[in-house]
Amino acid sequence: MEEMFINDDELKRLIKTEGLLTAPPESTGRIMEMITLEEMKPAAVYKPLLGKKAWVLLTSGAVLLAAISWIALSTTGGTGLHMPDFINRLTGNLQNVNFSINISNHTLQLIAFAMANIGLLIGFDLLLHHKHRKYNL
Amino acid sequence: MQPNDIELISQVLAGNVREFARLVDKYKNLAYTLAFRVVNNREDAEEVMQDSFVKAYRSLKDFRKESKFSTWLFRIVYNTAVSKKRLKKYDNQSIDDISVSKEIALSREPDNEMLEDRKALLEKAMQMLTEDDRVLITLYYAEECTVEEINKVTGLSRSNIKVRLFRARKKLHEWMATASEKTCV
Numbered sequence: 001m002e003e004m005f006i007n008d009d010e011l012k013r014l015i016k017t018e019g020l021l022t023a024p025p026e027s028t029g030r031i032m033e034m035i036t037l038e039e040m041k042p043a044a045v046y047k048p049l050l051g052k053k054a055w056v057l058l059t060s061g062a063v064l065l066a067a068i069s070w071i072a073l074s075t076t077g078g079t080g081l082h083m084p085d086f087i088n089r090l091t092g093n094l095q096n097v098n099f100s101i102n103i104s105n106h107t108l109q110l111i112a113f114a115m116a117n118i119g120l121l122i123g124f125d126l127l128l129h130h131k132h133r134k135y136n137l
Numbered sequence: 138m139q140p141n142d143i144e145l146i147s148q149v150l151a152g153n154v155r156e157f158a159r160l161v162d163k164y165k166n167l168a169y170t171l172a173f174r175v176v177n178n179r180e181d182a183e184e185v186m187q188d189s190f191v192k193a194y195r196s197l198k199d200f201r202k203e204s205k206f207s208t209w210l211f212r213i214v215y216n217t218a219v220s221k222k223r224l225k226k227y228d229n230q231s232i233d234d235i236s237v238s239k240e241i242a243l244s245r246e247p248d249n250e251m252l253e254d255r256k257a258l259l260e261k262a263m264q265m266l267t268e269d270d271r272v273l274i275t276l277y278y279a280e281e282c283t284v285e286e287i288n289k290v291t292g293l294s295r296s297n298i299k300v301r302l303f304r305a306r307k308k309l310h311e312w313m314a315t316a317s318e319k320t321c322v
Binding site: 011 | 155158162165166167170182183186187190191194195255256259263274275278279310313
């Protein structure tokens with residue numbers, strides 16, 4: 001191998017000195033221009049699906065519905081749980097409240113479940129909004 | 138004292154974007170040569186070089202400083218050039234292709250005819266090699282990359298690099314020796 005490459009150093013010198021092509025002189029300026037333009041481009045902002053107000057409204061609705069369905073179940077003994085006295089007193093009072101719409105407890109539960117899921121998704125959406133406030137595409 | 142690559146990168150990341158121009162100036166010829174060795178076309182090589190530097194700038198915060206900046210940059214250049222070549226589906230050019238002599242003519246600095254002859258000879262010899270071999274030879278000789286570094290740039294296995302380098306060097310030596318003899322006669 002050594003015999004074959006007696007002139008290896010010469011080849012190396014030749015490639016180092018003459019094998020290198022010269023980039024156009026204005027290329028540095030052009031690259032820096034491209035980078036500057038890149039810097040000036042407005043960063044993409046993650047836009048949440050819903051605004052903060054809508055998020056609060058939906059979550060409140062979900063919580064309210066969940067509370068109503070739970071109370072409705074607990075007053076009819078559906079949950080089978082032993083509640084503290086103050087809750088029993090509260091649900092006792094609520095028993096006298098007549099809802100104008102006749103909705104079954106299970107329907108209420110389902111609605112509450114759906115609302116809670118929506119709340120979760122919107123919460124995740126909000127989390128993404130905070131986490132990726134700015135990022136470059 | 139000139140700041141080293143890592144210092145320059147730190148400055149760029151700290152917001153001193155202008156410092157990136159020093160990195161561009163330092164590596165643009167090598168990046169350009171490497172891109173040219175793959176795409177075999179001056180305009181595309183320039184485009185590849187520019188795109189690669191912009192890509193490098195964008196990803197600078199991801200550079201983990203485990204390897205040399207040049208190795209990292211050349212990997213970007215190599216990948217960009219290969220993608221470009223795949224997109225354009227270049228035709229294989231023979232060494233007698235007129236464009237080769239055109240490219241050489243464009244890069245000439247007409248001050249030393251003999252030097253230019255050697256340059257042209259070397260360029261022709263390089264055209265004898267395959268695209269990968271040209272890249273390996275450029276990285277090995279011009280940038281003095283180790284086999285390990287070439288592996289990081291090209292993704293070729295170490296043993297493959299060694300074998301290819303051996304063959305490419307042999308081919309270059311033989312071709313240049315023959316060409317020199319012909320020139321002397």
